[in-house]
Amino acid sequence: MKVTDIKDPEYFHKVVDCQYACPAHTPVPEYIRLIAAGRYTEAYMINWESNVFPGVLGRTCDRPCEPACRRGRVEEEPVAICRLKRVAADNKDEVKHLMPQGPFTPNGKKIALIGGGPASLTVARDLAPLGYELHLFCEQKLGGGMMRSQIPSFRLPDTVLNEEVNYILDMGIHTHFNKFVGSLKEVVDGGYDAIFVGTGAPRGRDLPNLPGRKEGAANIHIGIEWLASVAFEHTSKIGKKVIVLGGGNTAMDCCRTSRRVGGEDVKVLVRSPFAEMKASPWEKEDAQHEDIPILDNHVPLSFVVEDGKLKGMMFEKVHPVYDENGKRQLLPTGEADVFIEADDVLLAIGQENSFPWIERDLGLEFDKWNMPVVDETTFQSTLKNVFFGGDSAFGPKNVITAVAHGHHAAVSIDLFCHEKNIMERPNPMTNLVSAKMGIHEWSYDSPVTIDLRFIVPQADKKLTLADRKKEVELGFDLETAFKEAQRCLNCDVQTVFTESRCIECDACMDVSPTNCITFTPNEEEDALRQHLLMPALNKTQDLYVSMDLPTGRVMVKDEDVCLHCGLCAERCPTSAWDMQKFLYNTTKAGK
Amino acid sequence: MSYIRPQFRHPNLPKNSLGYTSKDYEGGLSTLCAGCGHDSISAAIVQACFEMSIEPHRLAKMSGIGCSSKTPAYFLGNSHGFNSVHGRMPSVATGANLANRDLIYFGVSGDGDTASIGMGQFVHAVRRNLNMVYIVMNNGCYGLTKGQDSATADEGSKSKAGSVNPFQAIDLASLAMELGATYVAQSFSGDKKQLTPLIKAAMHHQGFAFINVISPCVTFNNNVGSTKSYDYVREHVEATGTVDFVPMAEEIKASYTEGNKALVKMHDGSYLELHKLATDWNPQDRISASMALQQARAKGEILTGLLYVNTDYHELHETLGTTLTPLNELTEKDLCPGAEALSDINAGLR
Numbered sequence: 054m055k056v057t058d059i060k061d062p063e064y065f066h067k068v069v070d071c072q073y074a075c076p077a078h079t080p081v082p083e084y085i086r087l088i089a090a091g092r093y094t095e096a097y098m099i100n101w102e103s104n105v106f107p108g109v110l111g112r113t114c115d116r117p118c119e120p121a122c123r124r125g126r127v128e129e130e131p132v133a134i135c136r137l138k139r140v141a142a143d144n145k146d147e148v149k150h151l152m153p154q155g156p157f158t159p160n161g162k163k164i165a166l167i168g169g170g171p172a173s174l175t176v177a178r179d180l181a182p183l184g185y186e187l188h189l190f191c192e193q194k195l196g197g198g199m200m201r202s203q204i205p206s207f208r209l210p211d212t213v214l215n216e217e218v219n220y221i222l223d224m225g226i227h228t229h230f231n232k233f234v235g236s237l238k239e240v241v242d243g244g245y246d247a248i249f250v251g252t253g254a255p256r257g258r259d260l261p262n263l264p265g266r267k268e269g270a271a272n273i274h275i276g277i278e279w280l281a282s283v284a285f286e287h288t289s290k291i292g293k294k295v296i297v298l299g300g301g302n303t304a305m306d307c308c309r310t311s312r313r314v315g316g317e318d319v320k321v322l323v324r325s326p327f328a329e330m331k332a333s334p335w336e337k338e339d340a341q342h343e344d345i346p347i348l349d350n351h352v353p354l355s356f357v358v359e360d361g362k363l364k365g366m367m368f369e370k371v372h373p374v375y376d377e378n379g380k381r382q383l384l385p386t387g388e389a390d391v392f393i394e395a396d397d398v399l400l401a402i403g404q405e406n407s408f409p410w411i412e413r414d415l416g417l418e419f420d421k422w423n424m425p426v427v428d429e430t431t432f433q434s435t436l437k438n439v440f441f442g443g444d445s446a447f448g449p450k451n452v453i454t455a456v457a458h459g460h461h462a463a464v465s466i467d468l469f470c471h472e473k474n475i476m477e478r479p480n481p482m483t484n485l486v487s488a489k490m491g492i493h494e495w496s497y498d499s500p501v502t503i504d505l506r507f508i509v510p511q512a513d514k515k516l517t518l519a520d521r522k523k524e525v526e527l528g529f530d531l532e533t534a535f536k537e538a539q540r541c542l543n544c545d546v547q548t549v550f551t552e553s554r555c556i557e558c559d560a561c562m563d564v565s566p567t568n569c570i571t572f573t574p575n576e577e578e579d580a581l582r583q584h585l586l587m588p589a590l591n592k593t594q595d596l597y598v599s600m601d602l603p604t605g606r607v608m609v610k611d612e613d614v615c616l617h618c619g620l621c622a623e624r625c626p627t628s629a630w631d632m633q634k635f636l637y638n639t640t641k642a643g644k
Numbered sequence: 645m646s647y648i649r650p651q652f653r654h655p656n657l658p659k660n661s662l663g664y665t666s667k668d669y670e671g672g673l674s675t676l677c678a679g680c681g682h683d684s685i686s687a688a689i690v691q692a693c694f695e696m697s698i699e700p701h702r703l704a705k706m707s708g709i710g711c712s713s714k715t716p717a718y719f720l721g722n723s724h725g726f727n728s729v730h731g732r733m734p735s736v737a738t739g740a741n742l743a744n745r746d747l748i749y750f751g752v753s754g755d756g757d758t759a760s761i762g763m764g765q766f767v768h769a770v771r772r773n774l775n776m777v778y779i780v781m782n783n784g785c786y787g788l789t790k791g792q793d794s795a796t797a798d799e800g801s802k803s804k805a806g807s808v809n810p811f812q813a814i815d816l817a818s819l820a821m822e823l824g825a826t827y828v829a830q831s832f833s834g835d836k837k838q839l840t841p842l843i844k845a846a847m848h849h850q851g852f853a854f855i856n857v858i859s860p861c862v863t864f865n866n867n868v869g870s871t872k873s874y875d876y877v878r879e880h881v882e883a884t885g886t887v888d889f890v891p892m893a894e895e896i897k898a899s900y901t902e903g904n905k906a907l908v909k910m911h912d913g914s915y916l917e918l919h920k921l922a923t924d925w926n927p928q929d930r931i932s933a934s935m936a937l938q939q940a941r942a943k944g945e946i947l948t949g950l951l952y953v954n955t956d957y958h959e960l961h962e963t964l965g966t967t968l969t970p971l972n973e974l975t976e977k978d979l980c981p982g983a984e985a986l987s988d989i990n991a992g993l994r
Contacts, residue, residue, distance in 0.1 A: 126655065127652045127655060128652065493647045499648075500648040500650070501650035501651070501652060503651045503652075556679065556862075556866070556874050556875075557834065557874065557878075558679040558680075558681065558684070558834065558860070558862060558874060559684045559687075559833075559834060559836070560678055560679045560680070560683055560684070562687075563683050563684055563686070563687040564649075564673075564674070564683070566649055566650045566652060566653055567652060567653060567654045568653075568654045568657075569654075587654045587656060587657070588656075590656070603875075603878075604878060614652075614654055614655065616650050616652055618649075618650050620649065620650075620673075623647070623678065624674075624678045624679070624683070625678055625679065626677065626678045626679025626862045626863075627679070
């Protein structure tokens with residue numbers, strides 16, 4: 054194998070699994086250490102720099118970091134990264150003075166932001182301090198987009214959302230609320246230097262052809278619209294018996310909201326098997342905890358309407374059959390169709406983009422799925438001064454992805470407005486510094502705790518079901534937060550090897566608790582992976598290969614289950630191994 | 645502050661026939677100097693015992709004093725152990741062995757503990773062919789007292805402080821062979837591929853199995869001019885060949901002698917499969933093995949691998965005709981068989 058180039062910032066970045074998996078690449082271990090140290094404000098600011106909405110995300114993030122967490126590969130469960138983030142947000146001191154302070158010297162450029170969700174707000178946050186004049190257009194009366202309209206208050210209190218939205222709006226953003234943009238052409242003609250579209254995926258899927266849809270229309274609601282209407286207090290009740298169709302997180306929010314506005318017998322019905330539902334496992338658990346059964350393998354057949362009134366729905370029972378490629382088919386089981394009573398039905402079967410307000414003759418190209426053609430690196434559309442981000446760029450994802458898009462688009466807009474090549478992206482900021490404090494002492498807590506993942510306590514169900522705005526999760530107390538934070542393996546403290554110092558004493562190989570280091574003759578990657586002390590079977594994880602050593606062997610480290618315990622460096626007589634803290638901050642506009 | 649070994653191990657660690665992983669054969673975290681060759685030997689011992697599916701309670705670690713003699717704390721944490729007086733491990737091991745022949749006796753000693761203060765004890769354990777493994781972790785210096793030359797330091801070898809050793813070295817492998825050890829091997833801590841099978845074979849050997857392992861003292865004897873440094877040993881090492889240990893359950897496919905390959909049958913029916921590199925050497929002939937050692941020394945080489953093995957000579961229990969039962973299992977009835985037994989014995993003496 055080729056010698057590993059540790060100068061490439063992406064090599065060590067990839068070792069920090071959580072950060073690498075995060076769309077916004079938040080330096081997770083860095084802020085977890087600060088939480089353990091009780092430095093919540095600093096932990097919050099690291100998050101805020103990177104993901105803009107720590108309080109919101111600490112409650113609602115889809116957590117792509119957690120399945121990636123190395124801890125999940127050496128024991129049962131990953132670190133509760135998301136809920137630790139909330140600890141920082143809940144326990145911080147005043148932070149506003151740590152944020153960029155306006156008024157900012159104008160740079161003479163004017164930007165329109167269409168949509169008031171996480172993507173637009175991120176662009177605003179990144180560009181405001183650079184002196185841009187930012188105009189944000191939002192059809193709702195308050196900012197936040199889907200974070201406000203689709204995430205219920207019992208998961209995300211308004212106070213938390215308002216606080217973080219206002220940090221941005223208070224930077225001198227010109228807001229135009231209750232303003233639906235009906236024509237992109239008007240905005241294009243409005244004299245803006247660049248336009249950012251962050252209008253989300255606002256259209257919930259319907260079942261227009263299912264029998265009874267028209268007749269029962271009064272009691273059949275589109276999930277995201279219904280959630281928005283509850284959030285903005287246009288709707289305050291629902292029937293006693295409710296069917297929620299769909300298996301994603303929106304379905305979970307619909308059923309749990311129903312339980313709080315009058316639904317007593319609420320059921321979720323989903324086509325796919327339970328294990329394959331799109332909803333996050335913890336959201337399914339929370340729904341079940343609120344006495345909401347999830348009936349899987351049920352395909353809707355019709356709405357049953359009698360005397361103009363919705364009575365329920367008919368379902369066909371199916372079971373999944375997989376072909377040799379693993380492709381799933383849902384085939385009828387042959388059992389009798391099932392009737393389920395309902396006063397109201399909520400459709401949470403997906404959402405899609407919708408751009409009726411973009412004129413098709415502006416030079417902004419759309420693809421065959423009627424989606425704008427957007428560059429995946431720059432987020433620029435084919436109309437050079439129009440940029441997209443969030444769900445409106447590539448379809449529905451999640452808040453953290455929208456934030457990541459916002460950062461990239463802000464970089465592009467900044468380059469574009471300064472007439473620079475937007476393909477030439479500035480490099481990320483990286484730093485690698487030794488963690489050595491003494492022979493057996495490091496600037497991080499190197500011992501690996503054996504605590505299993507701690508559970509976040511919840512408020513009493515009686516209270517939370519009675520009040521739609523009462524937050525269910527209470528968050529970790531500080532003592533538990535410390536213990537949970539200590540579960541972090543500090544994967545950003547890298548094992549850095551210096552060939553010229555190595556005397557090949559094998560001490561590191563002998564002491565490594567997870568056998569991640571082997572000294573062996575170099576080979577092709579596949580062979581090498583097999584011939585290590587423990588075969589390196591997880592190919593998503595890199596091998597760190599040194600230059601040839603005097604005996605003709607190379608040092609090979611399998612990054613897969615390295616505990617970052619530092620023992621290799623402690624047992625190294627010549628400091629050929631060192632533990633070095635790696636910091637990686639993604640490129641931000643103007644930096 | 646660290647110095648704490650994490651509890652987690654590789655999730656795919658293999659299990660041996662007892663259902664144990666190598667973790668079950670580990671000891672405490674070493675407090676020897678970082679990079680000490682002894683730690684590599686400890687790792688080889690862990691690996692050998694894991695691979696052989698030794699039940700930890702069936703093994704007793706015996707040691708004296710010195711860096712080497714600390715190492716039993718760092719391997720086989722679930723086994724018996726006796727850390728004896730300096731140089732007196734052979735007599736303690738002899739006593740323990742006579743009291744309970746069912747255990748595997750694993751002696752660990754150093755060049756000081758064996759070739760200086762313990763020489764008088766060592767030679768007698770060898771002479772009696774005590775059934776034990778005796779490993780010398782040989783670094784040519786007194787590492788625990790700041791690196792003075794030991795009795796195995798080669799003549800002309802330079803210490804870290806720059807002084808040259810004027811005395812001849814005691815060659816422990818030659819000595820053991822001369823005194824009648826029935827299994828003699830030499831190895832290097834930096835070569836676990838060679839060392840691990842040698843340890844496995846030594847544990848199977850019935851009789852005194854001696855392994856002299858050159859183990860660099862990274863703190864006091866890893867300097868230029870030292871003949872026990874990592875670099876020097878790597879440059880001067882010459883292997884007799886490779887050894888594979890074949891447990892008795894496995895079928896032997898190769899013929900008894902096939903070119904440079906030789907099979908040596910052990911007492912328990914297992915085999916040593918030797919791939920000889922040195923052609924003019926017969927590991928079952930003491931004169932040939934001695935010659936090979938002397939020749940290597942004359943050329944300035946360190947001959948490693950299995951040097952000599954003799955499976956015919958009796959171990960101590962057989963020589964003495966002792967009871968097959970460990971003493972702690974003998975009942976009063978066995979020990980005081982009564983007047984009738986006594987009169988039988990007396991009759992036999994008439």
